[in-house]
Structure formats: C-alpha cells, structure tokens
Amino acid sequence: MSIHELMFYLFSGMILLFSVLTVTSRRILRAAVYLLFVLVSTAGIYFMLNYQFLAAVQLTLYAGGIVVLIIFSILLTSHISQKFEPLGVKKMVFSALAVAAGALLSIMTILDFGFDTVVTTSQNPDMELIGTSLLSYEKNGYVLPFEVISVLLLAAMVASIVIAKKEKSK
Amino acid sequence: MNLESFLLMRHEIMLTIALLIILIAELSTENKRSIINLSIILMLITTIVGFFPVPEGTLFGGMYQTSHMTVLMKNILNIGTLILFLQVAEWIKKPEYENKVSEFYLLILSTLIGMNFMISSGHFLMFYIGLELATIPIAALAAYDRAKNISAEAGIKLILSSALSSGIMLYGLSVLYGTIGSLYFPEMSIAFMNTPLHTLGFIFFFAGMGFKISLVPFHLWTADVYEGAPINVSSYLSVISKGAAVFILTIVLYTVFHSIAPMWKNLLYVMAILTMTIGNLFALRQKNLKRFLAFSSIAQAGFILLGIIDGSVMGMASVLYFVLIYIFTNLGAFGVVSAISVATGKENMDDYNGLYKTNPNLSLLMMLSLFSLAGIPPVAGFFGKFFLFASAANSGYYWLVFIAVINATISLYYYLLIVKAMFINNSENPIAYFKSGLTTRIGLLMCMVGIFAIGLYSPLYEFIRMFSIGM
Numbered sequence: 001m002s003i004h005e006l007m008f009y010l011f012s013g014m015i016l017l018f019s020v021l022t023v024t025s026r027r028i029l030r031a032a033v034y035l036l037f038v039l040v041s042t043a044g045i046y047f048m049l050n051y052q053f054l055a056a057v058q059l060t061l062y063a064g065g066i067v068v069l070i071i072f073s074i075l076l077t078s079h080i081s082q083k084f085e086p087l088g089v090k091k092m093v094f095s096a097l098a099v100a101a102g103a104l105l106s107i108m109t110i111l112d113f114g115f116d117t118v119v120t121t122s123q124n125p126d127m128e129l130i131g132t133s134l135l136s137y138e139k140n141g142y143v144l145p146f147e148v149i150s151v152l153l154l155a156a157m158v159a160s161i162v163i164a165k166k167e168k169s170k
Numbered sequence: 171m172n173l174e175s176f177l178l179m180r181h182e183i184m185l186t187i188a189l190l191i192i193l194i195a196e197l198s199t200e201n202k203r204s205i206i207n208l209s210i211i212l213m214l215i216t217t218i219v220g221f222f223p224v225p226e227g228t229l230f231g232g233m234y235q236t237s238h239m240t241v242l243m244k245n246i247l248n249i250g251t252l253i254l255f256l257q258v259a260e261w262i263k264k265p266e267y268e269n270k271v272s273e274f275y276l277l278i279l280s281t282l283i284g285m286n287f288m289i290s291s292g293h294f295l296m297f298y299i300g301l302e303l304a305t306i307p308i309a310a311l312a313a314y315d316r317a318k319n320i321s322a323e324a325g326i327k328l329i330l331s332s333a334l335s336s337g338i339m340l341y342g343l344s345v346l347y348g349t350i351g352s353l354y355f356p357e358m359s360i361a362f363m364n365t366p367l368h369t370l371g372f373i374f375f376f377a378g379m380g381f382k383i384s385l386v387p388f389h390l391w392t393a394d395v396y397e398g399a400p401i402n403v404s405s406y407l408s409v410i411s412k413g414a415a416v417f418i419l420t421i422v423l424y425t426v427f428h429s430i431a432p433m434w435k436n437l438l439y440v441m442a443i444l445t446m447t448i449g450n451l452f453a454l455r456q457k458n459l460k461r462f463l464a465f466s467s468i469a470q471a472g473f474i475l476l477g478i479i480d481g482s483v484m485g486m487a488s489v490l491y492f493v494l495i496y497i498f499t500n501l502g503a504f505g506v507v508s509a510i511s512v513a514t515g516k517e518n519m520d521d522y523n524g525l526y527k528t529n530p531n532l533s534l535l536m537m538l539s540l541f542s543l544a545g546i547p548p549v550a551g552f553f554g555k556f557f558l559f560a561s562a563a564n565s566g567y568y569w570l571v572f573i574a575v576i577n578a579t580i581s582l583y584y585y586l587l588i589v590k591a592m593f594i595n596n597s598e599n600p601i602a603y604f605k606s607g608l609t610t611r612i613g614l615l616m617c618m619v620g621i622f623a624i625g626l627y628s629p630l631y632e633f634i635r636m637f638s639i640g641m
Binding site for chain 2: 106110113139140141148151152154155156159161
C-alpha cells in the first residue's frame with residue numbers, strides 16, 4: 001500500500017467517523033467541533049487530488065469562517081451545558097436500517113458501474129484559468145452563476161434580517 | 171455577445187431592476203407603506219414588458235436558454251405574483267409588520283428571479299442556484315409572523331426539509347456529473363445511458379424535485395408549513411413555487427432524461443396514484459382551511475403528473491394550461507381565506523357557516539374557486555383537468571385516468587363541504603359583513619375573471635400548444 005492510498009484511507013476514515021459523531025453527539029458545541037474535523041479532512045482529500053485552490057477555499061471559508069460562525073451563534077443562543085434528549089431505541093434502529101439500506105444500494109450500484117481506469121494527465125487548474133473561467137461568458141464560463149449567486153446572497157441577508165429584526169417597541 | 175442579446179433575459183433583468191428599486195426606496199423613504207404601491211406598479215410593468223415578443227436563443231455558452239415556451243411560463247408566474255401582490259397589500263398593512271414591509275417584497279421578488287433562472291437554465295449548476303434562490307427566502311417568509319411559534323416552526327421545517335432534499339438532489343447530480351463529465355443539458359441528454367448508476371442519480375434528482383412539488387411520499391412538510399406560514403406565503407408556496415418546479419421538472423424530463431422515459435413513466439404512474447389518493451384522503455378530515463388547502467394542493471400536484479406522464483406536445487401543453495388555471499383558482503381560494511382572516515382572524519371551516527348571507531361576493535368567488543379546483547364544467551378547472559386526463563388517456567394510461575376520475579369525485583365531496591357551510595348551514599353568529607380594500611378586491615376580481623375567461627376562451631389552449639415541446 002502506497003503512502004498515497006494510506007493517506008486516502010486515513011482522510012476518508014476521519015470524514016466517516018467525525019460525520020457520524022457530528023450527528024450523534026448530544027452536546028451541540030461538540031457537534032460543531034466534530035464538523036470542523038470533517039471539513040478539514042475533506043480539504044485533505046482535495047490536497048491529495050492536487051486541487052490546491054479548492055482545498056484553500058475549503059480551509060479558509062468552511063473550516064475557518066463558517067464553523068466559527070456556527071460556534072458564535074451557538075454561544076450566543078443556547079446553553080452550553082444543555083444536552084439533547086437521547087433518541088428512543090425504536091427511532092435509532094429504524095434510522096440505522098434506512099441509512100444502511102441507502103448506503104448499501106448506492107455503494108453496490110457505484111461498484112457495479114465499472115468505471116474505466118482513465119490515465120489523465122493531472123489537471124492542475126492554475127489560478128489564472130479559474131479566474132478567467134469565472135468571468136467568461138463563453139461555453140464553460142461561469143459569469144452568470146457567479147452573478148446570480150450575488151442575488152442569492154442579497155436575498156439571504158434580507159431573509160436573515162426578517163428573522164432577526166426586533167419588533168418595534170410599543 | 172452584444173448588448174442586444176441581454177434583451178433575451180428581460181424577465182430576469184426587469185425583476186432584478188425592480189428588486190434594486192425597492193431596495194433603494196426602502197433606504198430613502200420613511201413611509202414604508204408607499205413601498206406597497208411601488209411594488210405593485212413595478213410588478214405590473216414587469217408583467218407587461220414580459221409579453222413583448224423577443225426571439226429565442228441561448229446565452230452564456232448555453233448556460234441560459236430561452237424559448238417561447240419558457241417566456242410563456244415566466245409570464246404565467248408573473249401574472250400570479252402580480253395577483254398575489256394585490257391580495258397581500260391589506261394584510262401587510264397590519265401594524266405588527268410595519269417595520270418589515272419592504273423585506274416581504276424583496277424576498278418574493280428574489281425568489282421569482284430564482285424561478286426564472288431555473289426555468290431558463292441549460293446547465294444543472296444554474297438550475298440548482300435558481301432552485302436555492304427560489305427556496306431559501308421563502309423559509310424566511312414562512313417565519314414572517316415570528317412572534318407566533320407556529321410560524322417560526324414552519325420556517326424551520328421548510329428550511330430543514332428543503333436542505334435535506336437539496337442534499338439528496340445534489341448527490342444525484344454529482345453521480346451524474348461524475349460519470350458523464352458535463353452538466354450542460356444537451357450534452358447530458360446525449361451521454362445519459364440506461365445503466366443502474368445513471369438511474370440511481372436520476373432517482374435522487376427526482377426525489378429532490380418531489381420535495382419541492384410535494385409529491386407523496388415527500389409531502390410530509392407541506393401541511394405543517396402551510397398551516398404555520400402566513401396565508402399569503404402559503405398561497406405563494408402552493409401556486410407560484412409549485413408551478414415553477416413543475417415547469418422545470420417537465421422540461422428536464424423531456425429534454426435531459428428522455429432516454430429513460432419508460433422508467434420515469436412507471437415512477438410517475440405510481441406517484442400520481444399515491445399523491446392523488448393520499449392528498450384527497452387527508453384533505454377529507456381537515457377542519458383548518460389552510461391545512462385543507464395544503465392537502466388539496468398535494469392532490470392537485472398528483473393530477474399534474476398525469477399530463478407530464480404523456481411526454482408529448484399535448485402533455486406539456488396540458489400541464490402549462492392546468493398550471494395557468496390552477497394559479498387563478500388557488501389564488502382565488504387563498505385570497506378569500508386571506509381576506510376573511512385579515513378582517514376577522516378566523517380560519518376554521520365552521521367559521522364559514524352562513525357566510526353567504528353576510529358576504530355574498532366572497533362566498534361566490536370561493537364557490538367558483540372550489541368548483542374550479544374540483545373540476546365542475548362551466549369553470550376553467552374542468553377544462554384543465556379534462557386536457558390532463560385526455561393526454562394521459564392518449565398514451566394509453568386508462569387505469570390511471572380511471573383512478574384520477576375516482577379521486578376527482580372524492581375531491582368534489584370535500585370541496586362541496588365548504589360550499590355547503592357557506593350557503594346552506596346556519597350559524598348563530600356568522601362572520602359579519604366587511605368590505606376589503608381596493609387592491610384586495612382587484613386581486614380577487616382578476617382571479618374570478620381568470621377562472622371564467624380561461625375556460626371559455628378556447629384559442630388559449632391552442633396558443634399554449636403551439637409553443638410546447640414534446641419528447
């Protein structure tokens with residue numbers, strides 16, 4: 001087993017383990033920290049694929065920005081010591097069954113597909129290519145989604161204002 | 171690409187300009203209520219501009235595509251939103267919403283922009299961004315009545331279930347992207363093969379869409395969200411949101427996934443039966459009118475599948491025609507419930523006893539809307555259902571049509587229950603007579619005209635059919 005494979009299994013194992021811990025943990029702050037580990041391990045996989053840009057974005061935005069935001073909002077809104085109620089056995093059994101069935105079906109189908117082993121020259125998109133394709137309006141250019149996402153962000157900000165705005169004092 | 175080609179995107183550009191104008195107006199005026207009229211005027215202009223003929227074409231290397239059919243779909247959605255704006259005006263003047271009036275319009279317009287981009291997308295990335303833009307703001311709108319627990323709960327439920335469905339859909343799309351290597355619609359439709367993995371990706375995608383259209387078994391969020399959200403937001407969800415999702419689902423099924431048509435036809439067959447039957451059976455036992463209309467809208471979604479399953483030009487035309495009628499009809503029903511709720515705060519079926527004696531005009535419109543939902547001949551709803559059934563029968567789905575007819579009969583029973591309450595039942599203290607504001611009355615009148623005119627003016631169907639596409 002090469003070091004490359006070893007790293008892959010390490011990162012995937014971490015993603016799996018911490019994802020499960022994120023959703024099963026009964027303390028909300030711990031769940032947020034587990035989520036941080038999931039995001040960092042995902043960045044590791046991106047590094048292995050030579051997608052430095054994506055990995056950097058993953059680290060700075062998700063691991064750096066979003067998790068911090070989540071932790072802030074937890075600290076501002078809920079009691080740290082509060083524990084979620086444990087799930088009933090029945091719920092746990094049925095959700096485990098559903099997850100196992102779904103995962104099994106997906107994995108079997110993916111293994112069944114028979115991907116061709118393609119030897120591609122490692123495409124390492126440099127920053128210039130990413131920049132130009134974000135601003136290109138030709139085929140494989142992404143200026144339109146880029147602009148529409150700005151509308152989405154505006155809408156999301158207005159939406160959060162609607163939820164957070166205080167009622168006028170009477 | 172030159173400046174003129176932007177004219178192809180005039181729906182989206184007009185809506186974005188309207189959005190920006192309202193944003194600036196919000197900053198520069200103290201009188202927030204003037205924004206209500208401003209929004210109605212802007213929406214009216216946008217709707218009218220949308221009708222000017224403009225050639226078909228694609229922009230941004232195929233990421234955005236427009237045809238006469240998508241223009242027609244966008245116009246239908248614009249008309250619906252205009253009526254909604256008219257009906258909303260009185261409700262939003264309530265003192266408790268005073269400091270968040272313009273936010274309501276901003277959010278509705280941004281969702282409409284999202285739906286327009288979604289309908290015009292030629293690339294699954296655009297499709298997905300449009301879908302999110304059409305969903306996330308509505309969750310905030312569902313929680314608009316934040317002081318009420320039930321409304322906040324509706325917002326949470328909507329955002330969680332739509333996040334889950336988006337996740338499932340994205341997983342399906344990523345499977346397809348991983349095996350095909352492109353997200354452009356034309357390239358995907360060529361490379362799409364009838365292998366188990368592609369089918370799995372498609373089913374995940376379809377499950378995500380099922381959430382948005384609230385098909386059984388993905389309907390569980392519907393009743394709670396419709397009940398908790400403000401009535402006008404529920405009506406927007408049930409009419410415009412659902413209409414847009416139906417449009418794009420039809421386009422994608424017909425253009426991208428046409429090579430596995432036999433498979434998705436079987437899927438739609440089962441889901442149509444389930445959706446119609448379960449929607450109807452649950453509607454039977456509702457006492458709250460918002461929950462009742464929620465289940466009725468689930469059942470109507472089941473009927474729409476009958477048109478999609480056909481896969482021909484006629485099927486597409488009947489879906490478009492039905493959604494057009496459905497917009498007028500459901501906005502009529504929700505509009506009456508909203509007007510009564512604004513004036514008296516009553517939302518239960520028992521409160522409607524003896525409504526005809528005190529408020530004959532509202533009762534009449536409610537009756538027409540319910541008749542149209544049930545599909546009774548003189549009103550438009552009958553023709554809508556008729557063409558849906560005809561297109562399904564055309565491709566030989568006789569059993570499906572038979573079950574749909576049985577369901578339409580069951581639905582007649584519960585729609586008539588409300589008519590009976592309004593016209594026949596007596597009440598000790600019926601809802602007192604009240605007069606709605608001018609905008610509400612115009613909005614309701616437009617619904618009434620639509621319910622009659624679309625049914626009687628037959629060239630309309632031919633007109634829609636001219637622009638429709640088949641597989």
